[in-house]
Amino acid sequence: MLKWHELSKDLFLVKEQSKRVNRLNSLIIQNEGPINPVLIDANYPFDFIDDLYSKIKSAKMLLFSHGHLDHTGHGFYHQEHYNTPLFCPKQEIDYLIDLETLMERVGFSRLELKDTYLMMVKDFMKFQECKEVNSFIPGKDVFEFNSFLIETIHIPGHSPGQTAFKISSKYEGFRKILFVADIGSHPYYGDQNSDITQYRESIDKLEKIYYEDDYILVPAHGNYYINKDPDFFNRIRRKIDNNKKKVLSALTEKKPFSLRELVQKRLITPENRIVEPIKDLYYLWDGGMIYQHLQELISEGLVKEIEKGSFLSNRYILN
Ligand SMILES: [Zn+2]
Numbered sequence: 001m002l003k004w005h006e007l008s009k010d011l012f013l014v015k016e017q018s019k020r021v022n023r024l025n026s027l028i029i030q031n032e033g034p035i036n037p038v039l040i041d042a043n044y045p046f047d048f049i050d051d052l053y054s055k056i057k058s059a060k061m062l063l064f065s066h067g068h069l070d071h072t073g074h075g076f077y078h079q080e081h082y083n084t085p086l087f088c089p090k091q092e093i094d095y096l097i098d099l100e101t102l103m104e105r106v107g108f109s110r111l112e113l114k115d116t117y118l119m120m121v122k123d124f125m126k127f128q129e130c131k132e133v134n135s136f137i138p139g140k141d142v143f144e145f146n147s148f149l150i151e152t153i154h155i156p157g158h159s160p161g162q163t164a165f166k167i168s169s170k171y172e173g174f175r176k177i178l179f180v181a182d183i184g185s186h187p188y189y190g191d192q193n194s195d196i197t198q199y200r201e202s203i204d205k206l207e208k209i210y211y212e213d214d215y216i217l218v219p220a221h222g223n224y225y226i227n228k229d230p231d232f233f234n235r236i237r238r239k240i241d242n243n244k245k246k247v248l249s250a251l252t253e254k255k256p257f258s259l260r261e262l263v264q265k266r267l268i269t270p271e272n273r274i275v276e277p278i279k280d281l282y283y284l285w286d287g288g289m290i291y292q293h294l295q296e297l298i299s300e301g302l303v304k305e306i307e308k309g310s311f312l313s314n315r316y317i318l319n
Contacts, residue, residue, distance in 0.1 A: 190288025
């Protein structure tokens, strides 16, 4: 079952009622009545997608905030079964049409995690590559419809092309929506093309926009905020700074630790949240985030790196 909440006139937050992890706060914008709406990050299990189209018949387009597969993995199903045109930020369009390139760019290939990742995306996520994906340029392209305007805001750091959407309407009394994608309560910046400095800048950018006007704030996962939440962005900053503190306090002056060993200390994801068949993927997910903090700490003069030649075997010591 999909649960529909009308956030503002003709604009719905549509969420699957399931126990799946990474469930999304998808948006559905009814531009021309109940059929043929615009979809944003509508990534659901197949039977939920069928249920959706039994109501909407067709969709004008499916817009992706970025290429990570928890947002896009079933894009192919929208395309093949319902002819829905797909739109992805231009920086990540190859994630959807060529899994090999995704694994290169995100880092699974370099860290020799391809087999585990392939098992996860094929067996668990049931991902298939899309035949054709349209691109948009975040920060530049605007989608204009009869009653709605969707502006794109480039918020890199989590991924290179990540995009927030600012949705407004001609309707009187319409409350604007700020969809901030994966800038949210579980900040992630561990891909090999993530960038913590850009992530922090994207938080600042969105916070400024959020304070300039009245918005309903919708992250892609977790809670959403009808009333202005003055602490939302600070909570994310505190989580990031807390991760940084954990990395710093795991290091010593005498004994250097490799990045591999730091991942095994479970500084970021606690042991009880890690499931066995994909355990090794945390060398990328947690390893990448620890690595980003180590780079910050090195540039602040607090940590030194001892080269051993590879991402996971380089060792770190307090300066
Ligand atoms: Zn993501």
